[in-house]
Amino acid sequence: MESKKFILQEKDIPTAWYNVMAEMPVKPRPMLNPATKKPLTPEDLYPLFSEEVSRQEFNDTDKWIEIPEEVRDMYRIWRPTPLVRARGLENALDTPAHIYFKNESVSPVGSHKLNSAIPQAYYCKKQGVTNITTETGAGQWGAALSLAAKHFGLELAVYMVKVSYHQKPYRRSIMQTYGAEVIASPSMSTKAGRKIITDHPNYQGSLGTAISEAVELAMSTPNCKYTLGSVLNHVALHQTVIGLEAEKQMEMAGEYPDIVIGCFGGGSNFSGISFPFLRHNFSGERSTRFIAAEPASCPKLTRGVLQYDFGDEAGYTPLIPMYTLGHDFSPANIHAGGLRYHGAGAVVSQLRENGLIEAVDIPQLETFAAATLFAQAEGIIPAPESSHAIATAIREAKKAKESGESKVILFNLSGHGLIDMAAYDQYICGDLQNYEIPESEIEANVSKLEKLL
């Protein structure tokens, strides 16, 4: 375990986010108004989101977008984060590959989610908003937004996916300790929640449903905006601080990644670690591989279709061009709650269609085996979500061993798993399982999408 850290100074915190849309060879298709089927404008989003992130959502011209000083001030609590050469893991695998990870788990809430929670709360506050809503899966995003809301003096209501509300009570308590209100979703507090509870009384919730509830509450509450922790372009934008720092740190290490890996739910941490490196592929300077690691039980990038679909279950959001399993796809109760989402963001979907990124899907048991090996070799207990990236890095390191190539692998450790120990407990006891999704189920969901257009 002679792992080596590469440490930046506070002055190295990026001053601008990297906007990948400005440089994509093929821009993503526009979001559509579901009623008129017309492309949306930033103004169409103003009722739902802060004006600034609405504009960021459509900005495909400015390569760099300045990070407000108030946001950087709060980033300073934990940023820059370390980059680590994982020699302990390399030794355990006896691989010639060099494995690096960017450690986003060191944030006070334990994940990368704070990178976007801060600007989203800040822009709301700046605009005079008093209340915000959101959804959360495993609770990583909800915890991050709770802290950011408290800092900027906003009231926050969080709809937390019911299965995680019960599986991960500690993360609910974290949000409450920061001062947020937390509601298990589906709930009786919204029309969308009541409908799904009525139709499926035992439904344990999904991110899609929780988004519907949070959107509905925001739209029906005065001076209230909705915020989203993944999927959208502005979230990916904010997360690029991860890759921008990692780029400097790889330079300190004197290496450049052959492969960059992030786990994949809606795209926020994968985009954050990947896009800054991807720009050197655009310029032809590099030919790095980018791998999105998704759960085998929620395989939109590997087994879904690129189609216009709703971002939520009830159909409140605009139509988004996404790789999707259909917005009423009901994901299995895996512990990687943050990856239980039916679709991929528009930018990642476009990059995938153009062959600029790859995707793999990993069964749950493989992710926990990888997580345990990583914990013992590097000391850090990873989040179940991040363990998908670790499992993928291990697969690539084993391939490097077979081929004898000394590949440089970089993955994003998006969060720690200290709140997920009940899941590890089940794994240790042999109580966890893999989930197979029959092709017929995907086809049935996806075939409904055509009528949306």
Add this chain to the structure above:
Amino acid sequence: MESKKFILQEKDIPTAWYNVMAEMPVKPRPMLNPATKKPLTPEDLYPLFSEEVSRQEFNDTDKWIEIPEEVRDMYRIWRPTPLVRARGLENALDTPAHIYFKNESVSPVGSHKLNSAIPQAYYCKKQGVTNITTETGAGQWGAALSLAAKHFGLELAVYMVKVSYHQKPYRRSIMQTYGAEVIASPSMSTKAGRKIITDHPNYQGSLGTAISEAVELAMSTPNCKYTLGSVLNHVALHQTVIGLEAEKQMEMAGEYPDIVIGCFGGGSNFSGISFPFLRHNFSGERSTRFIAAEPASCPKLTRGVLQYDFGDEAGYTPLIPMYTLGHDFSPANIHAGGLRYHGAGAVVSQLRENGLIEAVDIPQLETFAAATLFAQAEGIIPAPESSHAIATAIREAKKAKESGESKVILFNLSGHGLIDMAAYDQYICGDLQNYEIPESEIEANVSKLEKLL
């Protein structure tokens, strides 16, 4: 929340521990053999501990003791740790005081305990030991030793205080994920455990009992040593990396602490943050105040007596000169499991007797109020143990506000509380209480001590 971090580089990790015993104006009384009442020698401890820590335990001549390179290698996983100017907390308190905290919660196991777990495991391994045992309260020490044992290839059995085993199942799972065996104490696996279960069937355990069980197992297992996470001189020695780093960081901040605060169970983190600064009091150069913050329900330094006592409940250990509530004092089930110990280490006890350090005792509800304020102001959810230090820092900051003095306060954030969210949950729900210890109970326990000599 414009808190400022002071970040050191890996080269700033100390190369030697500071041995306070070499400079104390009055050395601590010697440990005694309970049968012969004669002072112990290092050799007397060899059956129980590794030879190197046995020698360190008695070393009162060498001011600096070199840190082995193998230990520094593993320190590099997370050290140096940040020092933070807690401007968020200062603002919330509207105090002229400058509040700093050393953030030991960033270690992979979430606390300072790894600082001593690593050398203890290393010295055992170096000597050819194959198995080790220990006790743990809240599980912080047990988790740290589990990781260190795995790293050096040692088998480990941990006796975990029963109340924490049930209150904090996640920390048990962390130890198991690192590969350790965890037994709830009191257990039927040892004579000491069987006796106390028979005498008190519902007893929820204490550190004193768990130590007895771990010592008994070590003594009856071939090639097995015992390790302890607090109380003893060598543990305090290893923890001085905290204060040595903090000293450099206060220099970066251009200030020197008027008050240094650590929470107090057996003394490990309090000693670690204090001793390096205390040496400048010895030299007359400074007159810093040092405050040990203990729970009102386990008040050995504020309400106990300085007496020879056993370190464990069953009386297996040497007699230690300690401020104590008596080794069969049964602490209330507060959530700060790491502070539920009847005695204080010999060095701290001596310093206290000589008026070189102070102590305060804090009721449980005050610690959770302080913890919640800190979490909202600084983002980090503190361990219930560390919250005693925070509450004390807040008391001192309020005094500074009343007197209008700009005091510089430094406290050690010994760990985070992410595994303790069930405790926060109870606090939020109003289910926590304070515990008063009647003077008669302390007198009854303490009066039995005289017959030990």
